Amino acid sequence: xxxxxxxxxxxxxxxxxxxxxxxxxxxxxxxxxxxxxxxxxxxxxxxxxxxxxxxxxxxxxxxxxxxxxxxxxxxxxxxxxxxxxxxx
Amino acid sequence: xxxxxxxxxxxxxxxxxxxxxxxxxxxxxxxxxxxxxxxxxxxxxxxxxxxxxxxxxxxxxxxxxxxxxxxxxxxxxxxxxxxxxxxxxxxxxxxxxxxxxxxxxxxxxxxxxxxxxxxxxxxxxxxxxxxxxxxxxxxxxxxxxxxxxxxxxxxxxxxxxxxxxxxxxxxxxxxxxxxxxxxxxxxxxxxxxxxxxxxxxxxxxxxxxxxxxxxxxxxxxxxxxxxxxxxxxxxxxxxxxxxxxxxxxxxxxxxxxxxxxxxxxxxxxxxxxxxxxxxxxxxxxxxxxxxxxxxxxxxxxxxxxxxxxxxxxxxxxxxxxxxxxxxxxxxxxxxxxxxxxxxxxxxxxxxxxxxxxxxxxxxxxxxxxxxxxxxxxxxxxxxxxxxxxxxxxxxxxxxxxxxxxxxxxxxxxxxxxxxxxxxxxxxxxxxxxxxxxxxxxxxxxxxxxxxxxxxxxxxxxxxxxxxxxxxxxxxxxxxxxxxxxxxxxxxxxxxxxxxxxxxxxxxxxxxxxxxxxxxxxxxxxxxxxxxxxxxxxxxxxxxxxxxxxxxxxxxxxxxxxxxxxxxxxxxxxxxxxxxxxxxxxxxxxxxxxxxxxxxxxxxxxxxxxxxxxxxxxxxxxxxxxxxxxxxxxxxxxxxxxxxxxxxxxxxxxxxxxxxxxx
Numbered sequence: 001x002x003x004x005x006x007x008x009x010x011x012x013x014x015x016x017x018x019x020x021x022x023x024x025x026x027x028x029x030x031x032x033x034x035x036x037x038x039x040x041x042x043x044x045x046x047x048x049x050x051x052x053x054x055x056x057x058x059x060x061x062x063x064x065x066x067x068x069x070x071x072x073x074x075x076x077x078x079x080x081x082x083x084x085x086x087x088x
Numbered sequence: 089x090x091x092x093x094x095x096x097x098x099x100x101x102x103x104x105x106x107x108x109x110x111x112x113x114x115x116x117x118x119x120x121x122x123x124x125x126x127x128x129x130x131x132x133x134x135x136x137x138x139x140x141x142x143x144x145x146x147x148x149x150x151x152x153x154x155x156x157x158x159x160x161x162x163x164x165x166x167x168x169x170x171x172x173x174x175x176x177x178x179x180x181x182x183x184x185x186x187x188x189x190x191x192x193x194x195x196x197x198x199x200x201x202x203x204x205x206x207x208x209x210x211x212x213x214x215x216x217x218x219x220x221x222x223x224x225x226x227x228x229x230x231x232x233x234x235x236x237x238x239x240x241x242x243x244x245x246x247x248x249x250x251x252x253x254x255x256x257x258x259x260x261x262x263x264x265x266x267x268x269x270x271x272x273x274x275x276x277x278x279x280x281x282x283x284x285x286x287x288x289x290x291x292x293x294x295x296x297x298x299x300x301x302x303x304x305x306x307x308x309x310x311x312x313x314x315x316x317x318x319x320x321x322x323x324x325x326x327x328x329x330x331x332x333x334x335x336x337x338x339x340x341x342x343x344x345x346x347x348x349x350x351x352x353x354x355x356x357x358x359x360x361x362x363x364x365x366x367x368x369x370x371x372x373x374x375x376x377x378x379x380x381x382x383x384x385x386x387x388x389x390x391x392x393x394x395x396x397x398x399x400x401x402x403x404x405x406x407x408x409x410x411x412x413x414x415x416x417x418x419x420x421x422x423x424x425x426x427x428x429x430x431x432x433x434x435x436x437x438x439x440x441x442x443x444x445x446x447x448x449x450x451x452x453x454x455x456x457x458x459x460x461x462x463x464x465x466x467x468x469x470x471x472x473x474x475x476x477x478x479x480x481x482x483x484x485x486x487x488x489x490x491x492x493x494x495x496x497x498x499x500x501x502x503x504x505x506x507x508x509x510x511x512x513x514x515x516x517x518x519x520x521x522x523x524x525x526x527x528x529x530x531x532x533x534x535x536x537x538x539x540x541x542x543x544x545x546x547x548x549x550x551x552x553x554x555x556x557x558x559x560x561x562x563x564x565x566x567x568x569x570x571x572x573x574x575x576x577x578x579x580x581x582x583x584x585x586x587x588x589x590x591x592x593x594x595x596x597x598x599x600x601x602x603x604x605x606x607x608x609x610x611x612x613x614x615x616x617x618x619x620x621x622x623x624x625x626x627x628x629x630x631x632x633x634x635x636x637x638x639x640x641x642x643x644x645x646x647x648x649x650x651x652x653x654x655x656x657x658x659x660x661x662x663x664x665x666x667x668x669x670x671x672x673x674x675x676x677x678x679x680x681x682x683x684x685x686x687x688x689x690x691x692x693x694x695x696x697x698x699x700x701x702x703x704x705x706x707x708x709x710x711x712x713x714x715x716x717x718x719x720x721x722x723x724x725x726x727x728x729x730x731x732x733x734x735x736x737x738x739x740x741x742x743x744x745x746x747x748x749x750x
Contacts (some may be wrong), residue, residue, distance in 0.1 A: 015740050022324070023324060026625060028096075031627075035495075036488055036491050039485065040627055043489065044621075046476065046479060052480075
């Protein structure tokens with residue numbers, strides 16, 4: 001199995017991060033609240049932010065709502081400091 | 089919308105045979121019942137059957153330029169013809185008519201073959217440039233209008249439909265096993281290949297120059313997407329606004345550029361609800377809507393249609409389709425489709441266009457193309473969740489996301505998770521360029537198991553999936569996975585099946601022109617440049633379209649889960665009382681004569697169908713039986729018989745004749 005290469009999403013600028021965060025809100029709303037909702041949010045996070053998630057990370061604690069997801073994503077992107085003024 | 093045909097002599101001995109040309113035109117009468125015409129000189133004959141829509145008085149064809157050196161036969165519409173006519177008039181061209189056809193002739197004189205890049209429309213045409221001794225064939229970007237050709241006895245014959253080529257008894261009528269293999273893999277032959285040996289279809293977005301007996305085909309447009317790391321500068325809101333403007337413009341052009349009333353299909357889904365709403369919100373035109381209902385509630389979308397009709401206030405008509413109706417019209421449907429098909433879905437559309445015509449309409453706008461251009465199909469969602477699993481195949485959690493797929497299916501993954509897990513987890517190599525479509529292709533091509541071994545051997549001489557994947561655009565690997573899937577879908581299923589067997593043929597069978605705002609060239613170019621997540625946001629299909637039109641579409645329709653258009657398959661052919669034509673075409677002698685299928689395997693399949701009356705069949709068995717019946721009907725219509733469908737028709741009068749030989 002070949003490894004999938006993500007683009008270098010860490011190079012996203014603040015505007016792009018903000019834009020994707022607003023899209024994240026739509027995803028959370030659309031995903032509903034069934035057993036597969038967390039997976040759909042995880043799929044979006046991997047796809048759009050270029051983050052690889054372990055099984056342990058795909059959990060209610062990280063993806064239970066918009067705020068936990070935002071916090072988790074920013075932490076993974078290591079952009080907390082630079083983006084906090086935009087997203088809050 | 090019309091039918092076109094022609095004969096091009098390769099050696100200039102005898103002039104083209106006018107009797108053959110008239111027979112070809114007769115085979116296309118359903119495409120043009122209003123009038124007809126032909127042009128003939130020593131080298132070329134151009135035939136035309138007309139469905140009069142623009143310039144009813146003076147738009148008869150073939151027609152020419154000022155000095156009669158360029159002649160045209162044209163099927164379709166150039167929606168920006170008024171703007172082009174104005175530009176060409178300013179450049180000194182003199183128009184004799186008010187038709188879009190004449191604009192093409194002058195545009196060709198002015199800009200040569202680069203004129204096609206300027207056309208916003210749907211077309212198949214032939215231009216005879218007598219000064220330069222060449223014929224130009226051309227087809228619209230996405231293959232909305234059909235155009236076939238063959239070389240036979242030192243002549244090139246071309247026509248809108250294969251049945252017109254077969255009007256010349258010298259043209260060989262034989263299945264192409266490789267074309268057949270494409271059908272039972274991609275659902276359709278991939279142009280230039282057709283279902284018949286020696287018959288080619290001009291590829292979408294191409295023109296061909298026919299000179300000295302040589303046919304050279306070239307693209308004037310290619311389907312393309314940006315590299316994966318290219319990002320739009322525009323926000324989701326800005327892109328939604330642009331999409332809205334593009335679609336409003338595309339719909340208005342298609343509703344208003346006509347000299348006859350234009351109706352609208354209304355399926356109950358988002359796409360046709362939006363195009364219909366644009367009429368009521370942005371044009372002065374009265375709205376007439378047409379829908380298919382199904383007597384079987386599994387397929388019926390009547391609830392949503394009624395809701396939209398109430399919202400639109402349209403004058404609405406529908407046709408209720410039963411399994412019996414499908415069984416009754418299927419032989420006619422296949423005659424018009426002129427290829428094997430794997431689903432009965434074209435049959436209700438045949439009945440719908442009949443309804444349209446019955447109420448005096450000959451043009452309808454439909455939502456076709458939205459699913460391909462704006463990522464509405466389940467196959468795009470499927471590819472995304474498979475890619476999600478491919479990132480960590482050992483994950484214990486990820487495969488559960490398969491339960492999100494195909495919720496409308498009787499055997500949905502949520503009801504059979506173990507099966508879904510095994511099925512969708514196969515072939516998880518994300519570097520496979522056919523990654524998105526591999527499960528579908530593998531499933532469909534299992535139809536090969538019921539082929540006659542000799543025919544199968546012929547069909548497998550070319551690996552059609554590898555052949556397709558060897559012709560990918562040079563920068564395909566740089567595209568996002570969704571764009572790759574869209575390219576595969578549009579190159580195989582859209583032009584070859586959706587717009588053809590299920591589109592043009594079912595509309596034109598009843599002399600109705602379809603217009604497709606979602607396939608407007610400006611909209612398609614715009615949509616292809618969108619960030620993929622604006623089209624398919626996580627698993628929310630056509631996300632941007634929903635945002636763009638949320639103010640004019642009821643929430644119940646915006647939020648309803650995608651329900652693909654489907655029709656009953658095997659159940660249409662095995663009621664309590666046998667259907668005569670089903671028994672006839674599946675007799676052992678006919679099966680042996682056709683040579684495509686293993687009679688024992690077919691017999692087993694039919695026994696199974698009879699036992700269940702065609703209900704509760706698996707997806708693959710449904711496809712198998714429709715494939716067998718449609719293939720045998722194609723064989724009956726086009727190989728055993730000569731393709732005239734039991735009707736010997738003359739082209740419609742009045743006939744415009746320009747004969748320079750007589």
